[in-house]
Amino acid sequence: MSMKRIMESLGTVNSKYQMFHAMTEDTDPGDAKFLFSAKDNLTSKDMETCAGSRILEGYFPAFDATAIARMREAGGKLIGKTNMDEFGFGTFSTNSGLEIPRNPYDLERACGGSSGGSACAAAVFEDHVSLGVSTGGSICCPASFCGVYGIAPTYGRVSRYGLIDYGNSLDKIGVMSSKAGDLRKYMGMIAGRDEKDPTSCVQPEMRNDHRKIGSIAVPREGTEGLSKDVAKAFADALDELRRMGIDVEEVDMPSLKYAMPAYYVLATSEASTNLARYVGMRYGRPQGDLSLKFDDYFSSIRSEYFGDEAKRRILLGTFTRMVGYRDRYYSKARKVRQVVIDDYKRVLEDHDAVLAPTMPFTAPRFDEISGMSALDSYKADYLTVPANIAGTPHMNVPCGYDGNGMPIGMQFVADHWNEDLLFTMAEEWEKDFEMRRPEVVA
Amino acid sequence: MDRETVERVARTAHIKLTEDELEKYSRDLGEILTYFELLDEAPGCERYGVNPIEVADVLRDDVPRMDIDADLLLKDMETYDRYVRGPRLS
Amino acid sequence: MKIGLEIHVQLPTKSKMFCSCPTTEAPGPNTHVCPTCLGMPGSRPVLNKKVLEYGIMLAKLLGCRITDTTWFSRKTYFYPDMSKSVQITQYDNPIGEGGVYMLNGKKPIRITRIHIEEDPGKTKRVGDLSSLVDYNRSGIPLAEIVTEPDISTPAEAREFLGQLIADIRHVIDLPGDGERSIRCDCNISVGKERCEVKNVTGLKNVERALTFEMVRQTKILKAGGKIDRETRRFDEERGVTISVRKKEFEADYGYIDEPDLGVYHIKELADSIRIRESPQQMTVRMARDYGIDEKMAKQLITTSVDLAELFETVAKDVGVQNAVKWVAGPVSANWKAMEARGADPSGIMPVIEKYVSGQITDTECGIEIKCLLTGEDADSVKEATGDLDKIVMEFLDANPAVVSDYKKNDKAANKAIGFVMKSTGGRFSSAEVVDAVKRIIESRL
Numbered sequence: 012m013s014m015k016r017i018m019e020s021l022g023t024v025n026s027k028y029q030m031f032h033a034m035t036e037d038t039d040p041g042d043a044k045f046l047f048s049a050k051d052n053l054t055s056k057d058m059e060t061c062a063g064s065r066i067l068e069g070y071f072p073a074f075d076a077t078a079i080a081r082m083r084e085a086g087g088k089l090i091g092k093t094n095m096d097e098f099g100f101g102t103f104s105t106n107s108g109l110e111i112p113r114n115p116y117d118l119e120r121a122c123g124g125s126s127g128g129s130a131c132a133a134a135v136f137e138d139h140v141s142l143g144v145s146t147g148g149s150i151c152c153p154a155s156f157c158g159v160y161g162i163a164p165t166y167g168r169v170s171r172y173g174l175i176d177y178g179n180s181l182d183k184i185g186v187m188s189s190k191a192g193d194l195r196k197y198m199g200m201i202a203g204r205d206e207k208d209p210t211s212c213v214q215p216e217m218r219n220d221h222r223k224i225g226s227i228a229v230p231r232e233g234t235e236g237l238s239k240d241v242a243k244a245f246a247d248a249l250d251e252l253r254r255m256g257i258d259v260e261e262v263d264m265p266s267l268k269y270a271m272p273a274y275y276v277l278a279t280s281e282a283s284t285n286l287a288r289y290v291g292m293r294y295g296r297p298q299g300d301l302s303l304k305f306d307d308y309f310s311s312i313r314s315e316y317f318g319d320e321a322k323r324r325i326l327l328g329t330f331t332r333m334v335g336y337r338d339r340y341y342s343k344a345r346k347v348r349q350v351v352i353d354d355y356k357r358v359l360e361d362h363d364a365v366l367a368p369t370m371p372f373t374a375p376r377f378d379e380i381s382g383m384s385a386l387d388s389y390k391a392d393y394l395t396v397p398a399n400i401a402g403t404p405h406m407n408v409p410c411g412y413d414g415n416g417m418p419i420g421m422q423f424v425a426d427h428w429n430e431d432l433l434f435t436m437a438e439e440w441e442k443d444f445e446m447r448r449p450e451v452v453a
Numbered sequence: 454m455d456r457e458t459v460e461r462v463a464r465t466a467h468i469k470l471t472e473d474e475l476e477k478y479s480r481d482l483g484e485i486l487t488y489f490e491l492l493d494e495a496p497g498c499e500r501y502g503v504n505p506i507e508v509a510d511v512l513r514d515d516v517p518r519m520d521i522d523a524d525l526l527l528k529d530m531e532t533y534d535r536y537v538r539g540p541r542l543s
Numbered sequence: 544m545k546i547g548l549e550i551h552v553q554l555p556t557k558s559k560m561f562c563s564c565p566t567t568e569a570p571g572p573n574t575h576v577c578p579t580c581l582g583m584p585g586s587r588p589v590l591n592k593k594v595l596e597y598g599i600m601l602a603k604l605l606g607c608r609i610t611d612t613t614w615f616s617r618k619t620y621f622y623p624d625m626s627k628s629v630q631i632t633q634y635d636n637p638i639g640e641g642g643v644y645m646l647n648g649k650k651p652i653r654i655t656r657i658h659i660e661e662d663p664g665k666t667k668r669v670g671d672l673s674s675l676v677d678y679n680r681s682g683i684p685l686a687e688i689v690t691e692p693d694i695s696t697p698a699e700a701r702e703f704l705g706q707l708i709a710d711i712r713h714v715i716d717l718p719g720d721g722e723r724s725i726r727c728d729c730n731i732s733v734g735k736e737r738c739e740v741k742n743v744t745g746l747k748n749v750e751r752a753l754t755f756e757m758v759r760q761t762k763i764l765k766a767g768g769k770i771d772r773e774t775r776r777f778d779e780e781r782g783v784t785i786s787v788r789k790k791e792f793e794a795d796y797g798y799i800d801e802p803d804l805g806v807y808h809i810k811e812l813a814d815s816i817r818i819r820e821s822p823q824q825m826t827v828r829m830a831r832d833y834g835i836d837e838k839m840a841k842q843l844i845t846t847s848v849d850l851a852e853l854f855e856t857v858a859k860d861v862g863v864q865n866a867v868k869w870v871a872g873p874v875s876a877n878w879k880a881m882e883a884r885g886a887d888p889s890g891i892m893p894v895i896e897k898y899v900s901g902q903i904t905d906t907e908c909g910i911e912i913k914c915l916l917t918g919e920d921a922d923s924v925k926e927a928t929g930d931l932d933k934i935v936m937e938f939l940d941a942n943p944a945v946v947s948d949y950k951k952n953d954k955a956a957n958k959a960i961g962f963v964m965k966s967t968g969g970r971f972s973s974a975e976v977v978d979a980v981k982r983i984i985e986s987r988l
Contacts, residue, residue, distance in 0.1 A: 181505075269495035339492075509806050
């Protein structure tokens with residue numbers, strides 16, 4: 012489909028899938044070289060930016076996020092801001108104060124989260140790249156559920172200037188596409204130092220050696236608790252990798268089980284401080300009765316406009332850093348993060364990558380999700396969280412489909428700054444993988 | 454988590470909870486914290502960083518500069534004579 | 544009674560702490576603002592190097608141990624002037640810890656820590672209905688100096704602050720008062736429990752607030768009451784402190800690391816930074832090194848550090864005696880006049896050298912120095928000096944007891960000074976009269 016056709020049909024397509032919260036009104040790509048979309052927690056000058064939250068409705072940023080600015084400079088046309096869990100707080104993109112994206116393979120199912128709208132757009136539109144953001148798995152999870160490639164690079168690889176923060180020591184901006192080659196191409200555009208984000212200023216240059224992965228470690232901890240279909244597809248994928256001449260070895264990574272609680276402590280501690288700024292002043296539409304005393308005014312706005320999961324994570328994160336609990340939770344989690352990093356470094360000394368399924372199951376139906384407790388959905392992240400807490404680059408690669416035709420993905424993790432290995436892996440895998448694109452009826 | 458703690462946390466975080474919410478979050482957070490007991494048995498480590506990679510010594514020179522017009526930033530805010538309007542102080 | 548202070552000093556950078564907004568006087572409310580100091584979603588902080596340098600300088604001034612690696616923390620609290628509801632400050636590993644400040648060169652006031660942090664904006668009340676906020680101040684760098692409760696009285700607190708500020712001003716070129724004046728959180732306990740009076744501006748108010756608290760707490764204790772641990776604020780107009788909140792309602796700041804900035808390995812930077820001696824340290828050292836009275840050293844330094852440095856140069860080149868005679872004498876007496884006309888003191892040394900080598904007399908040397916500094920012509924100076932000297936001599940001739948009393952107590956000179964001041968009716972400055980009287984008395988000893 013031509014860029015023009017895509018732009019003309021945006022409204023109709025979106026009404027079916029709800030991938031976008033805000034969309035361009037242009038119907039002509041002009042002299043654009045490519046079209047792209049971006050998660051709605053990346054600031055954009057020309058489109059409202061809400062990060063899935065009602066508390067930010069009416070926020071029209073005065074500046075573009077560096078990642079978006081770089082895509083535009085390279086000739087990209089931003090067509091929409093993609094729906095997501097509020098501030099990234101979720102696994103299914105259903106924790107939103109705005110619209111909930113639908114899975115392109117089955118509209119009754121979720122896209123995964125929190126970059127659900129981005130995965131959906133990457134799956135639905137031809138030749139489309141979408142910028143996602145991962146804090147605990149928010150690129151790989153939806154990429155897996157929507158059957159696309161997705162990479163979350165090393166922490167600090169892409170400037171977070173213009174990213175509406177969830178957890179600043181965890182957030183990473185990455186790329187999602189149905190084409191493996193897009194990962195290298197667009198990561199090359201958005202990566203690199205940016206003086207506006209100090210954490211982006213220590214990175215070595217991203218390599219393009221096309222180096223191939225020679226050996227893979229599969230942690231035993233990563234093959235537990237899988238659904239039957241996922242286990243089968245993953246076993247087949249391992250066979251295929253062996254056929255490709257790659258060594259596959261089972262290893263133990265005992266630290267992985269601690270990553271999940273450590274992640275939720277760090278992420279919510281940071282999130283609860285990031286969200287403290289939303290008080291009904293300065294930005295966003297929410298305005299209340301200013302004659303209330305400030306404590307009451309702030310509380311009333313926050314209680315009304317934050318969603319359920321945002322409140323839960325604010326409470327959890329406020330608790331884990333409070334006097335009397337800080338040492339047990341926040342300080343311990345900081346140390347556990349280092350233990351997880353050390354565990355990866357140890358395994359990656361002898362292997363090029365660590366591999367496991369991305370999610371333990373395929374995209375669930377919305378009615379199944381509403382029956383899950385908060386803890387149930389946190390636990391669903393156990394495979395994606397470790398690489399995120401370690402800041403190591405990781406990538407979802409589609410590797411099969413379940414009995415309902417829903418996509419299954421696997422996640423490769425490389426050492427810090429070794430994105431090149433992952434790009435090459437995706438490019439090699441794509442050659443022999445039979446990708447089933449969803450049927451898109453506009 | 455007992456209700457009293459949830460109430461204290463909510464007050465600190467400036468979130469008002471309804472009776473139902475208080476009950477729901479007490480239960481949810483209790484369940485989550487029970488799971489987090491895993492952390493108590495996790496091995497520790499003397500080294501730890503602020504970031505997962507080392508970010509060190511990134512500094513800016515002391516040169517004043519304004520990149521974005523302040524008027525543009527104020528345009529969507531509730532203002533009075535260029536002051537940002539806020540709630541009552543006491 | 545125990546008093547401890549948390550002192551906030553604005554650091555004189557050109558741009559803000561975490562963004563490039565200028566720190567100069569703004570043309571109107573919310574004009575020196577950007578996404579970072581407004582805390583807009585998506586903005587990010589980048590640390591100003593100069594802030595780190597100033598922090599290290601102050602840590603050195605206060606004799607603190609400077610940490611090898613420092614980083615920032617987030618202190619979360621809700622107030623309309625705090626744009627992110629988070630203040631970027633330091634919690635673990637502040638720049639400096641464990642220092643000591645010698646009050647009057649004698650009494651140690653221990654310094655718990657010094658850290659750097661950002662200032663919030665400013666609020667303005669609109670009747671009692673709502674507030675107005677100006678974020679121009681948001682993100683101005685501050686150093687916070689925390690003392691141990693080593694201060695004994697409100698007056699001592701004021702004295703300590705006065706000296707500390709003079710020293711800080713000297714080390715980091717702090718501009719004058721006004722906007723950048725000192726703000727203090729004052730902790731005071733008369734009995735066991737302490738109260739904190741938050742955000743008191745200016746030295747005088749610190750003393751007033753502490754005095755009020757001292758009296759208030761003493762009264763309660765005398766009446767058999769109990770002091771509640773609480774935070775209070777100072778009402779400048781009424782001169783009273785008012786309870787803001789009890790301890791059980793204290794905010795829980797929930798400190799965590801600030802990941803957006805990373806860490807700073809400052810050992811090398813700290814080693815490379817040399818600070819100027821503080822006036823207090825200089826006073827003690829000059830008195831010791833040159834065997835002069837501390838009062839004289841202090842007077843030289845208070846007049847100008849350049850004057851004190853000239854004293855040192857003269858003392859080293861031609862002896863302490865000549866430094867006392869000339870630099871602490873006529874040079875000091877006319878220094879302000881020289882500064883007022885923006886003249887250059889470099890000609891002074893050659894004149895003193897001419898005297899030392901015997902090319903000019905005592906009187907001639909005094910006249911030449913005065914001409915050099917005040918720009919007056921030699922004849923009128925000679926005449927005036929002659930006049931002045933004559934009046935002094937006549938007085939001393941008539942009152943020889945002044946000279947003999949002076950041997951026992953130099954205060955005896957006051958009698959002559961008072962007479963001359965009165966009889967010349969303001970023709971000569973007090974410094975000139977003092978200089979002439981002392982010079983002539985000493986020549987008669």
